[in-house]
Amino acid sequence: MQTVTVEKQLEKRNAVETKDLNVYYGSFHALKNVRLSIKEKAVTALIGPSGCGKSTFLRTINRMNDMIPNFRVEGKVLVKNKDVYAPDTDVVELRKNVGMVFQRPNPFPMSIYDNVAYGPRIHGIKKKQDLDIIVERSLKYAALWDEVKDRLHKSALGLSGGQQQRLVIARVLAVEPEVILMDEPASALDPISTAKIEQLILELKEKYTIIIVTHNMQQAARVSDDTAFFLNGEVVEFAGTKDMFTRPKNPQTESYISGRFG
Numbered sequence: 001m002q003t004v005t006v007e008k009q010l011e012k013r014n015a016v017e018t019k020d021l022n023v024y025y026g027s028f029h030a031l032k033n034v035r036l037s038i039k040e041k042a043v044t045a046l047i048g049p050s051g052c053g054k055s056t057f058l059r060t061i062n063r064m065n066d067m068i069p070n071f072r073v074e075g076k077v078l079v080k081n082k083d084v085y086a087p088d089t090d091v092v093e094l095r096k097n098v099g100m101v102f103q104r105p106n107p108f109p110m111s112i113y114d115n116v117a118y119g120p121r122i123h124g125i126k127k128k129q130d131l132d133i134i135v136e137r138s139l140k141y142a143a144l145w146d147e148v149k150d151r152l153h154k155s156a157l158g159l160s161g162g163q164q165q166r167l168v169i170a171r172v173l174a175v176e177p178e179v180i181l182m183d184e185p186a187s188a189l190d191p192i193s194t195a196k197i198e199q200l201i202l203e204l205k206e207k208y209t210i211i212i213v214t215h216n217m218q219q220a221a222r223v224s225d226d227t228a229f230f231l232n233g234e235v236v237e238f239a240g241t242k243d244m245f246t247r248p249k250n251p252q253t254e255s256y257i258s259g260r261f262g
């Protein structure tokens with residue numbers, strides 16, 4: 001009995017859950033009955049051929065699709081058991097809690113310091129001393145501090161692509177999210193910058209829940225604990241990454257991960 005209790009405590013809880021999630025763009029049915037339980041403080045990879053709904057799924061979690069005309073959601077999306085689409089959900093608070101990193105680094109045209117301080121300032125932190133601490137801590141978490149500590153007040157646009165992507169990650173971390181959504185975060189980067197981002201992802205999962213869309217199967221295998229394979233808007237298979245990559249249950253998963261289609 002004792003062992004069971006301890007095991008239960010060690011079991012990871014779910015950070016994000018979707019229940020019978022259906023998403024439509026007008027009459028187009030983009031996500032079909034998606035039911036996923038995404039573990040906290042773990043990395044979950046979303047894989048699948050182009051157009052299968054991976055980005056739609058990601059953007060549905062922090063309501064990035066709200067502005068798209070004809071976008072419609074049915075079913076439930078829960079982040080830490082809170083219904084993301086409930087009428088009383090504060091979307092600004094949700095996006096603080098669920099940060100997002102895109103394919104192309106998108107630093108703001110301002111200094112490195114101001115990029116990282118941007119979110120905390122919006123959320124009411126004004127004292128320079130407090131902001132200094134947050135900026136340093138976030139840049140250290142994002143493994144960028146040593147490279148930029150002597151040029152904090154220079155433009156972020158002068159950084160390399162890989163540095164810009166780590167800056168964007170620092171900007172997300174500065175508001176202390178619980179979940180970080182990454183939409184092909186390394187696909188525009190060179191191999192060395194990609195390796196740095198992958199290493200960073202492995203370090204960040206100690207504290208954060210990470211959901212990453214990737215077209216790179218080796219990357220999914222290297223960084224993720226669990227993998228969901230999407231096809232035509234459905235989740236065909238969801239399993240531990242090792243299991244899925246060594247013993248896929250579904251023949252379509254097998255064809256995809258072995259490069260036979262997509």
Ligand SMILES: Nc1ncnc2c1ncn2[C@@H]1O[C@H](COP(=O)(O)OP(=O)(O)OP(=O)(O)O)[C@@H](O)[C@H]1O
Pocket residue numbers: 025028030048049050051052053054055056057068
């Ligand atoms: N704003 C939109 N309006 C209408 N249809 C859309 C919109 N955004 C996406 N779609 C459609 O929804 C489907 C899923 O798109 P989504 O971008 O989620 O796929 P994906 O798996 O992320 O693709 P990729 O790997 O190419 O980024 C596609 O058929 C796409 O054309």
